[in-house]
Amino acid sequence: MPASNPRAVEKARGLPADVVILDLEDAVLPDQKIAAREAAVSNVKAGGFGRRELVVRVNGLDTPWGADDLAAIAQVGPDAVLAPKVRGPADVEKLAKALRTAPDHTRLWVMIETVQSVFVLDAIAAAAPRLGGLVMGINDLAREMGARQTPDRAPFFAAMSLAVSAARAYNLAVLDGVHNEIEDLAALDAVCHQGVDFGFDGKSVIHPSHLETCNRVYSPAVADVSWSRAVMAAFDAPENQGKGALRVEGRLAELLHRDQARRLVAVADAILAADAG
Numbered sequence: 001m002p003a004s005n006p007r008a009v010e011k012a013r014g015l016p017a018d019v020v021i022l023d024l025e026d027a028v029l030p031d032q033k034i035a036a037r038e039a040a041v042s043n044v045k046a047g048g049f050g051r052r053e054l055v056v057r058v059n060g061l062d063t064p065w066g067a068d069d070l071a072a073i074a075q076v077g078p079d080a081v082l083a084p085k086v087r088g089p090a091d092v093e094k095l096a097k098a099l100r101t102a103p104d105h106t107r108l109w110v111m112i113e114t115v116q117s118v119f120v121l122d123a124i125a126a127a128a129p130r131l132g133g134l135v136m137g138i139n140d141l142a143r144e145m146g147a148r149q150t151p152d153r154a155p156f157f158a159a160m161s162l163a164v165s166a167a168r169a170y171n172l173a174v175l176d177g178v179h180n181e182i183e184d185l186a187a188l189d190a191v192c193h194q195g196v197d198f199g200f201d202g203k204s205v206i207h208p209s210h211l212e213t214c215n216r217v218y219s220p221a222v223a224d225v226s227w228s229r230a231v232m233a234a235f236d237a238p239e240n241q242g243k244g245a246l247r248v249e250g251r252l253a254e255l256l257h258r259d260q261a262r263r264l265v266a267v268a269d270a271i272l273a274a275d276a277g
Helices: 006-012 030-046 066-076 089-098 121-125 138-145 154-169 185-198 208-218 222-236 255-276
Strands: 019-023 053-057 080-083 107-112 131-136 173-176 245-248 251-254
Touching (some): 019 030, 030 053, 030 066, 066 080, 066 089, 080 089, 080 131, 089 107, 089 121, 107 121, 121 131, 121 154, 131 154, 154 185, 173 185, 222 251, 222 255
Parallel strands (some): 019 053, 053 080, 080 107, 107 131, 131 173
Antiparallel strands (some): 245 251
């Protein structure tokens, strides 16, 4: 939400979201940029967001506000800084350099929303130790491509798949882009399932009404969690030590399935802990 909207920011402190992004970029008009930056700094200092990670999306370095945004936000140390419209690894390196005075816990996230970035995703993902996540920006990517945003999002399959692959290669988080149709929750449900199929960790949203659908779809299914626990237990059993493949509840389970099971169970346990807290 726009950092310049105090009512929205206050509401965000109680929303069932994993991350709150205070926006200084697209959601803020030019004559409100400085005030929004000051509000973001104040809200990071104030805290009160509970378990939610707090992220600030800054303006690009090629704008009149970008450098000052980064300098100000680095001083207060949110969980991450989200940078828009990166085009290659050189942009990531410049951003990381601008954040060199930020606390170690402050990660750099970047938007994947330019046509140039799609062709160098591997290099972008490897560009800086501070980099922690990639976020798809389908709206800007569609504009640059001249592509239509069809319900099945087919024009963006290559970019989405490459972004997930780059994130996995370098152990980064990767989030799907926003859903523009605020009231069409059926379409939102469909693209959330699509995002899960692609391997995204979650989805960025532009309206609180989207949170229930996103949380439900991106949460591991009960049956999948049950099977994953069974796989882990089978490989941990003393009699199966050293085995590379097992039969678990009538299905083949290899070591790669054990690793996938551990990741899925970790997500499920994190959700349970967040709900309990």
